[in-house]
Amino acid sequence: MISLSGVGKTYGTRLGPRAVLRDINLQIPGGQHLGILGRNGAGKSTLIRLISGAELPTSGEIRRTMSVSWPLAFGGAFQGALTGLDNLRFICRVYGADPRDKIGFVEEFSELGLYLREPVRSYSAGMQARLAFAISMIVEFDCFLIDEVVAVGDARFQRKCHVELFEKRKNRAMIFVSHDSGYIREHCDTAAVLLDGELIHFDNVDEAQDFYARTQAV
Amino acid sequence: MVDPDVGDVGAAPSLSAAWAIQRRVVWALLLREILTRFGRHNIGFLWLFVEPMLFTLGVTALWTMSGSVHGTTLPIVAFAVTGYSSVLLWRNMPGRCIGSIEPNLSLMYHRNVRVVDILLARVLLEAGGATISFVVLTLAFSSIGWMELPEDVLEVAFGWFMLAWFGMSLALFLGALAERSELVDKLWHPSAYLLFPLSGAAFLVDILPQKAQNIILYLPMVNGVEYVREGFFGSRIVAHYDMAYMALVCTVLTLLALAEIRKTSALITPG
Numbered sequence: 366m367i368s369l370s371g372v373g374k375t376y377g378t379r380l381g382p383r384a385v386l387r388d389i390n391l392q393i394p395g396g397q398h399l400g401i402l403g404r405n406g407a408g409k410s411t412l413i414r415l416i417s418g419a420e421l422p423t424s425g426e427i428r429r430t431m432s433v434s435w436p437l438a439f440g441g442a443f444q445g446a447l448t449g450l451d452n453l454r455f456i457c458r459v460y461g462a463d464p465r466d467k468i469g470f471v472e473e474f475s476e477l478g479l480y481l482r483e484p485v486r487s488y489s490a491g492m493q494a495r496l497a498f499a500i501s502m503i504v505e506f507d508c509f510l511i512d513e514v515v516a517v518g519d520a521r522f523q524r525k526c527h528v529e530l531f532e533k534r535k536n537r538a539m540i541f542v543s544h545d546s547g548y549i550r551e552h553c554d555t556a557a558v559l560l561d562g563e564l565i566h567f568d569n570v571d572e573a574q575d576f577y578a579r580t581q582a583v
Numbered sequence: 584m585v586d587p588d589v590g591d592v593g594a595a596p597s598l599s600a601a602w603a604i605q606r607r608v609v610w611a612l613l614l615r616e617i618l619t620r621f622g623r624h625n626i627g628f629l630w631l632f633v634e635p636m637l638f639t640l641g642v643t644a645l646w647t648m649s650g651s652v653h654g655t656t657l658p659i660v661a662f663a664v665t666g667y668s669s670v671l672l673w674r675n676m677p678g679r680c681i682g683s684i685e686p687n688l689s690l691m692y693h694r695n696v697r698v699v700d701i702l703l704a705r706v707l708l709e710a711g712g713a714t715i716s717f718v719v720l721t722l723a724f725s726s727i728g729w730m731e732l733p734e735d736v737l738e739v740a741f742g743w744f745m746l747a748w749f750g751m752s753l754a755l756f757l758g759a760l761a762e763r764s765e766l767v768d769k770l771w772h773p774s775a776y777l778l779f780p781l782s783g784a785a786f787l788v789d790i791l792p793q794k795a796q797n798i799i800l801y802l803p804m805v806n807g808v809e810y811v812r813e814g815f816f817g818s819r820i821v822a823h824y825d826m827a828y829m830a831l832v833c834t835v836l837t838l839l840a841l842a843e844i845r846k847t848s849a850l851i852t853p854g
Contacts, residue, residue: 376852418694419853435692442692446619458611459693461604 367393367416367433367508367538372425374411385411387562388425393538395431395507400549400570401542402577403559409542410436412559413510416540431507431538437497438512445486449477449496452485453503460504467503474499474525494518502529508538546574608695612704615690631708632715635671639720642667646785657787657816661730665815666784668717669808672743673750673782674775675713679705680758681768684851691853698848702758706751714743738814745826746807748833755840759847783808788823796823803832 372389375382385408393399403409413436414420415427435442443452453471457464472481475495477488485493495518501509509530518526530539531552542559543549549556549570556573558565560580567573596604621628643663680702687701724730733739761767783805788796799805806824813822 414692414853417692419692420851421849433694435694443689444615444619444687445689447615451615451618455611455615455690456693458614459608459695461607 366395366428366430367391368428369416370426370428372415372422372427374408374415374420375423384562386415386422386564389564391557391564391566393508393540395538396536397555398539398553399541400553400556400573401540401559401564402544402546402549402556402573403542404544404581407559408562409544409559410438410512412564413512413540413542417510433508434501434504434506434510436510436512437501442497443485443493446484448484449475449481449488452496453500456500457503462504470503471496471499474502474529491518491522495522498522498526498529506537508540509534511539511541513543546577550574604695605700608697608700609703609707612687612690612696612700613708616704616708631712632719635668635675635713635716636720638671639664639667639716657819658730660724661815664717664720664724664730665812666808668713668720669743669746669804669811670779670782670784671716672710672713672746673753673804673807674779676706676709676750676754677757677771678775679709680754681761681771683758684762684847688851688854691851698759698762698851699755699844702755702844705758706754709754710747710751714747717743733815734817735814739811740814742807742810742812742814745810745829745833746804749803749807749829749836752833752836752840756836756843759840759843762847763850778802778804781805787812787820789821800825800828803829 369389369391372386372391373384374386375384377383389412401409401412411420415422417433417436418427418429419435442456444455447455449471450468453467454464456462457467472478475481475492475498477492477496480488480492481496485496488496511530539552541549541553553570556567556570558567558573558577558580565576567576617628617631621630626633643660646663647659683701683705684698687696690696690701691698721730721732725732757767757771761771781799781802783799783802788799788805788809791799800823806826806829809822809824810826812820813824
């Protein structure tokens with residue numbers, strides 16, 4: 366279970382403090398697939414960083430009683446100067462996993478070939494996404510936080526992600542944030558919309574999608 | 584599954600589990616730091632202590648050639664090695680920690696990687712490099728007869744430890760503060776430069792007039808250098824120090840550093 370109660374996040378700007386998230390309340394029980402919809406800049410990534418614990422909320426409380434992944438996104442979580450393999454070893458060390466039996470999987474999944482031994486900053490966005498996803502599958506978590514990453518990449522990459530996430534790990538909790546309601550609809554059992562710093566809950570994904578579509582109208 | 588013993592679930596882990604995580608994370612950051620700083624080219628991580636050794640060797644050569652006036656009859660090689668190694672120890676740690684958070688922000692996507700871990704990894708690496716350099720130079724020079732081994736190794740070790748503590752607490756404090764104020768970076772370089780001649784590296788406190796002695800000993804590192812030198816030269820010099828005062832300064836600085844790290848941690852946005 367992950368629970369957020371009264372969580373707020375404020376960033377300092379030149380024009381004074383700006384609340385990006387206000388009074389967010391949310392419960393994610395084990396096994397649930399939650400989708401969070403929101404426009405660019407709505408605070409989706411901030412919310413997912415708060416849930417992961419990488420960033421601390423300005424107010425409120427976040428409790429985690431299951432293990433939670435880092436936010437799986439294409440950028441971030443990597444050191445550009447290091448090779449893909451060194452990043453893999455680093456993450457294994459941080460999470461207390463043994464890298465030796467993981468290298469095979471990452472090589473195979475990421476299809477990076479010899480580039481696995483080149484600095485990550487030389488990778489294209491697609492290559493980074495493949496590496497990010499592959500590495501995030503080597504540590505087993507009870508809950509995965511996914512920030513758009515699966516939504517990029519070609520059809521083959523998406524299919525492979527689908528197998529790893531929705532077939533092999535279908536009983537884990539997952540939180541997706543996206544501006545693409547099609548993706549959320551396909552993969553989530555419940556959804557919420559982030560609008561003006563507040564999280565609006567819906568009983569089912571369809572209602573959330575309809576509401577989100579209305580906020581998107583030009 | 585993530586090993587429950589190491590408390591990787593988000594709930595606050597027990598003290599022993601937290602210690603295990605911290606050790607793991609600092610070790611991972613340390614290895615990463617070695618790779619990004621020294622790479623796998625030429626002599627690789629040996630640069631860690633070869634670089635400070637080159638500095639110390641250069642200064643030793645300069646002081647020997649110029650017949651540096653330090654007001655004693657002590658052998659100049661031993662004087663330079665003890666003095667300049669001490670400077671490297673307390674001065675390099677803050678230098679490495681200021682501005683160290685920004686380039687590591689992407690690693691902070693991992694919950695257990697915290698500001699304090701990044702600073703600690705750098706501090707330990709720097710202290711390790713300076714210590715290896717000091718030990719290697721002392722052993723090398725004494726084996727060819729340019730200097731003698733310390734009279735009291737334990738006293739040297741304790742003085743060295745105190746200098747390291749001072750450098751570490753200063754580094755943690757300035758490293759965390761630098762995230763909130765650019766002034767730290769701007770002011771550190773001139774301060775470090777100006778503090779060098781005052782730090783006791785190039786003179787013995789005993790040669791100063793009484794009034795100046797009292798003032799100069801307010802600088803914590805002067806006490807540490809004097810203590811190290813007493814361990815080295817023993818009865819041949821009169822050392823002036825107040826280790827209780829130095830410990831007090833280090834304690835206060837450590838507490839300030841922890842408070843500053845806590846403040847900075849709350850403001851960090853990984854990215």
